[in-house]
Amino acid sequence: MSIPLSHLKGKSLGVFGLARSGLATVKAAVSGGARVYAWDNREDARAKAAGEGVTLQEPGEWPWEELAALALAPGVPLTHPEPHPIVGMARGAGVEILCDAELLFRELEGKARFVAITGTNGKSTTTALIGHLLGEAGIAVEVGGNIGRSALDLAAPSASEPVSGSFPEQIYVLELSSYQLDLCHRLRPNVAVWLNLTPDHLDRHGDMAGYRHAKERIFAKMGGDDLAVLGIDETDMEEVAVALSERAQAPRLARVTVRERDAADIRVDEAGQMTDARNGERLNLSAFPSLRGRHNWQNAACAYAAVRELGVPVSIITEGMASFPGLEHRMQIVGRHGKVLFVDDSKATNADAAAPALATFQPVYWIVGGRPKAGGIHGLSGFFPRVAKAYLIGEAADEFSATLAARVPHVIAGELARAVRMAAEDAALDPEDEPVVLLSPAAASFDQFPDFEARGRAFVAAVNALDDASAQQAALSESAS
Known part of the structure; x- marks a missing residue:
């Protein structure tokens, strides 16, 4: 296709x-x-x-x-x-x-609507969530770009002419990296979302100024009929919002904060309560299982702003966020064994990537390790009090054990399946209502698995094996009685 x-x-x-x-x-x-x-x-x-x-x-x-x-x-x-x-x-x-996204826009300009999403973190979840919410609203939507299918692999609009003198129902939701945005020149999204900006890809952009400049291209061609959604919780992003508001023929702005920034239009408090100051609408983002944690509240609030602009009512947004399954291997809830929750965060291949999950859950029975990266897990020390016990796997086991020594109870489990069994047994004894067995390795997978996806699938298989073992035990007990 x-x-x-x-x-x-x-x-x-x-x-x-x-x-x-x-x-x-x-x-x-x-x-x-x-x-x-x-x-x-x-x-x-x-x-x-x-x-x-x-x-x-x-x-x-x-x-x-x-x-x-x-x-x-x-x-x-x-x-x-x-x-x-x-x-x-x-x-x-x-x-x-x-790039391909630019070619797609040039082909379909005036024949479809476009939503573009970028940011250092969270753009894949936000892209998938926007696509899910639009689909739940019955709108024909195609999702791709830097996530899943490439832009030119998406389906063509069902109608070649605008509907009702405006746009047809078809909407293209595109995740765009800074690399892709560097290659976009005429792209004009109807809605553009820029979540956040932290140091990344500096080897490709020279410095933070070059990286920021590449991201800013997402708004370059937008005008007053368009909506720019910005997370403003970094100083750089506050500056972007101010500069954009002062630009001639600027798009309308929806500024989002999960850190109580003063200039925000949409606020999420520390309990996950979202308030839209523009219209008084409210959402309890903490109620959605697949959108836990402050970083996901930012994703959800930005997705809300995007789809409200496209006409999706709050009732459907609420239902859609509740049914959103999340992305595979990104803080994905993959099972429950009694009161114990199992979360696959295999995509967390370094310490920074593991931080959101450790900040979200408590108490954590943490499966961590693999092929270590520079810095190891030293940067996660602030989250160690949330960890009830750690289960170390792969090549990083000895190094991570030295970091955790006298700070976090831990054991070298070696293999992932063994770590799951050990963590499940320990978590089941925890007095808290919902202890969490969390795979958030903070390391690469290549010592034991071909990629993080394979590692995540192995985690799910090990969790499912716990259910199989429980079922077999229950069957044996029943037959014995």
Whole structure:
């Protein structure tokens, strides 16, 4: 499935990088009638594109004078640490460099509505939640970009003409990384969400100023008919909001805080109560099981602002947030064994990523470890009082044991399945109402698993095995009686 890029009919397009987004771009451009020249340094990637009607040539052999644009894979360096050689070729030939999300917008401008989401943290959850809420409202919605399916792998609108003189029901919800935003030039979302800004990807953007500038591109083409939703809990984000409000032809703003910032329009207090000062609407975000923790309250409040702008009533938002399953391996509730809750946070591959889960649950029976990263778990010491016991796995076990020594009761479990069994037994004896067995490894998975997804699936399998064992024990007890 791909959206034919009919606006490129009869034109030539260069595509560099033939992974997920690049291959979708090739298919969309060819089906739209474009001539496509493409390359990837990996032979297996070129093989996947070989049967798609594309000319596979090294970029030095491309007819640059004919190219309308270069679709560049977001992972290819545009500016730092230094531009990839193909960037110099394109600039020397005066060829525009863009990405698949930009091509999607150019194809469907005026034929669909767009919601764009970015931020250092939380953008995948917020993107998925917005898509879920729109779907619950009965709106035709496609979700992709930096999450799940690439932008040009999404379904085309069901109608080619605007409905009722405005937009059709089709809405595209796109998660956009800073890499992608660097390659967007005309993209104008009807609603754009920028959650937060903390140091990340500085090797690709040079410094925080470069990183912030890339993110700011999400609002660049928006005007007074559009809504910009901003989390303002970092000083940089407060500055972005002020600068945006002072801009000529600025979009309308919905400023969100979970830290009691004065300038906010939408506030979430420390108990999870959300209040929209613009209309008096309220939501109890703490009532939604898959949206626990202050960081998820920010995600939920921003998603609320986005879908209210698109006409979704509060009653459906409430029902939709209650039914939202969460994202796999991101603080995902995967089971309950008696009073013990089991949470899969396998995506937390470093200490910073593990912090939100440790801040959310208590008491925690923490399964932690894998292949350690720089700094280990020293940065999580503030959360150690919330940990009833830790179960150490993988290569990091000895290092993490030294960090936890005399501070957190712990045991070296070695293997994940053994850690689950041990943690479940200990948590069942905890006097609290809802002890939590939490897989939040704060380490890479590659010592024992091919990726964090495989680690998360192994955790779920181990939790399910507890249920199987309990069922077998119950059956034996019944037959004995």
